[in-house]
Amino acid sequence: MSKAKTLAKRVRQGRMPQQAPNARSVAYSVLTKVQEQDSYANLLLPHVLGGSELSTDDKRFVTDAVYGTLRWRGLLDAVIVSAHGRSLNSINKRLVNVLRLGAYQWLFMNGAEYAVVNESVKLAKKRAGQQTTGFVNAVMRKIVARTLDQWRETLSQESSYEDEAERLAVQYSHPAWIVRELAAAWNAGGYAPEPSVKESGVNEELEGLEGLEAMLAADNEAPAVTLCVRPSLADMDAVYDEVEALGGRVQRGELSPYALRVRGVNPQNLASVTEGRVGVEDEGSQLAALALALAPVEDADGVKGAEGTEDAAERGERWLDMCAGPGGKTALLASIAQEVGATLSANEPHEHRRELVRENLKAIDAGTLGEISGRDGREFGATFPGAFDRVLVDAPCSGLGALRRRPEARWRKTAESVQELASLQKELLNSALDATRSGGVVAYVTCSPVLAETRDIVSAVLSARSDASRLDVPSVLEELNSSIPLPASVDSASPRDMQLFENIHDTDQMFIALIRKI
Ligand SMILES: C[S@@+](CC[C@H](N)C(=O)[O-])C[C@H]1O[C@@H](n2cnc3c(N)ncnc32)[C@H](O)[C@@H]1O
Numbered sequence: 001m002s003k004a005k006t007l008a009k010r011v012r013q014g015r016m017p018q019q020a021p022n023a024r025s026v027a028y029s030v031l032t033k034v035q036e037q038d039s040y041a042n043l044l045l046p047h048v049l050g051g052s053e054l055s056t057d058d059k060r061f062v063t064d065a066v067y068g069t070l071r072w073r074g075l076l077d078a079v080i081v082s083a084h085g086r087s088l089n090s091i092n093k094r095l096v097n098v099l100r101l102g103a104y105q106w107l108f109m110n111g112a113e114y115a116v117v118n119e120s121v122k123l124a125k126k127r128a129g130q131q132t133t134g135f136v137n138a139v140m141r142k143i144v145a146r147t148l149d150q151w152r153e154t155l156s157q158e159s160s161y162e163d164e165a166e167r168l169a170v171q172y173s174h175p176a177w178i179v180r181e182l183a184a185a186w187n188a189g190g191y192a193p194e195p196s197v198k199e200s201g202v203n204e205e206l207e208g209l210e211g212l213e214a215m216l217a218a219d220n221e222a223p224a225v226t227l228c229v230r231p232s233l234a235d236m237d238a239v240y241d242e243v244e245a246l247g248g249r250v251q252r253g254e255l256s257p258y259a260l261r262v263r264g265v266n267p268q269n270l271a272s273v274t275e276g277r278v279g280v281e282d283e284g285s286q287l288a289a290l291a292l293a294l295a296p297v298e299d300a301d302g303v304k305g306a307e308g309t310e311d312a313a314e315r316g317e318r319w320l321d322m323c324a325g326p327g328g329k330t331a332l333l334a335s336i337a338q339e340v341g342a343t344l345s346a347n348e349p350h351e352h353r354r355e356l357v358r359e360n361l362k363a364i365d366a367g368t369l370g371e372i373s374g375r376d377g378r379e380f381g382a383t384f385p386g387a388f389d390r391v392l393v394d395a396p397c398s399g400l401g402a403l404r405r406r407p408e409a410r411w412r413k414t415a416e417s418v419q420e421l422a423s424l425q426k427e428l429l430n431s432a433l434d435a436t437r438s439g440g441v442v443a444y445v446t447c448s449p450v451l452a453e454t455r456d457i458v459s460a461v462l463s464a465r466s467d468a469s470r471l472d473v474p475s476v477l478e479e480l481n482s483s484i485p486l487p488a489s490v491d492s493a494s495p496r497d498m499q500l501f502e503n504i505h506d507t508d509q510m511f512i513a514l515i516r517k518i
Pocket residue numbers: 285322323324325326327328329330347348349350353375376377378394395396397447
């Protein structure tokens with residue numbers, strides 16, 4: 001057998017590394033897998049890049065190209081359709097990601113006109129055959145004839161939009177139904193200049209909502225890496241030094257007293273992280289756990305108890321995290337419980353996620369931990385009536401508050417999938433209230449601002465029971481840190497929930513409600 005044939009055979013059998021494919025081709029493969037196999041880019045990309053022979057610069061290119069193309073897909077598709085003059089469905093499937101990648105490189109990565117067109121044509125030839133190159137060349141030439149601003153202007157003036165939400169959806173690359181949901185949440189959240197009580201007529205709600213545009217823009221920016229320095233387990237200054245010793249930069253978070261924002265370091269290289277004394281956790285998540293820990297509980301006879309966690313040990317407080325996986329909030333609650341002398345139980349029905357909870361809790365003293373269980377959260381109320389002082393329900397939700405972390409997520413969700421979770425969310429909250437003693441507190445939390453799974457769930461549950469009432473979350477968080485931006489007090493007599501917004505708090509868009517069991 002000739003040398004070349006032997007080599008080809010070994011490559012086919014996977015015994016030899018193939019020649020490193022170029023960066024654009026790797027990006028194309030990842031995009032196609034994300035689309036066709038429903039893979040998650042943030043899991044697939046490190047795996048693909050780890051096993052490739054690409055240079056560091058090429059890996060950076062692939063990462064930016066994949067995340068960017070996924071995030072901006074809506075705008076890129078509108079550009080492609082406008083340049084082509086026909087619908088996306090009329091384009092050979094294999095060419096769509098070639099054009100998206102080319103358009104992204106031109107509009108967002110400062111690609112040179114000639115290189116962007118040429119490389120797109122080469123990629124088309126490789127992936128879809130020589131006969132497709134003329135088409136790609138023609139469409140790409142039209143795309144590079146305008147800058148990003150010019151394309152936005154052109155698309156903005158198109159007359160085919162049914163409403164303002166559809167126009168914003170293209171400009172900021174979101175599905176229009178998500179724009180409408182976010183608009184409603186923004187309007188109800190207490191940060192819009194003139195909060196409107198209108199719940200219908202999305203067009204009117206959208207008028208003058210610069211905040212909404214800032215929110216949509218923030219979904220397209222990668223978030224900072226934030227650490228949670230778990231109290232009683234790690235020391236702020238020591239973690240500061242540890243990050244700097246590895247060449248990273250670090251600054252204090254602005255909202256949570258336990259937050260450090262870091263750059264230029266992989267958190268998995270920090271001993272404090274691998275030992276479970278520090279976690280990677282968004283500040284919004286930290287605030288949600290802290291709100292529960294700091295909410296005032298009352299004694300069982302209705303007498304106002306101590307503020308926050310004072311006397312928690314004396315009271316023998318029992319805390320429960322009912323939907324714990326993967327366990328970021330659990331670990332923060334557990335480290336506070338350890339500090340104040342409470343005990344914490346954690347529940348997560350999915351085994352692999354329960355393992356992550358255990359991993360997150362590995363630095364916690366055994367004496368602080370109650371049961372780590374795998375129940376359906378809906379069973380707690382009947383199985384452990386009135387057993388807990390504080391219960392966290394971080395409910396399964398659409399995750400529309402964390403779109404900046406999951407670039408492909410916005411294209412996978414549907415309005416129906418949001419509605420489908422509502423009854424589970426209500427049942428979990430009811431179960432948590434039943435499992436809470438009189439005078440105790442439940443935190444209902446989601447990483448979504450969508451009203452149907454936040455405010456409306458709490459209101460529906462409370463309107464059907466007479467033994468529970470809302471607490472004012474902004475007041476609890478203000479005690480923690482007076483510089484947290486708080487919602488306007490629409491009616492000071494009504495206790496408020498708290499919706500965090502990316503553009504206001506620079507956190508994931510967590511929703512936090514606190515409910516007292518009467
Ligand atoms: C939003 S996540 C919780 C995130 C977690 N608190 C953290 O900060 O890391 C919701 C969790 O609820 C779990 N879950 C789903 N259905 C549940 C049920 N019926 N009872 C309890 N937990 C459930 C999911 O497996 C998921 O891990």
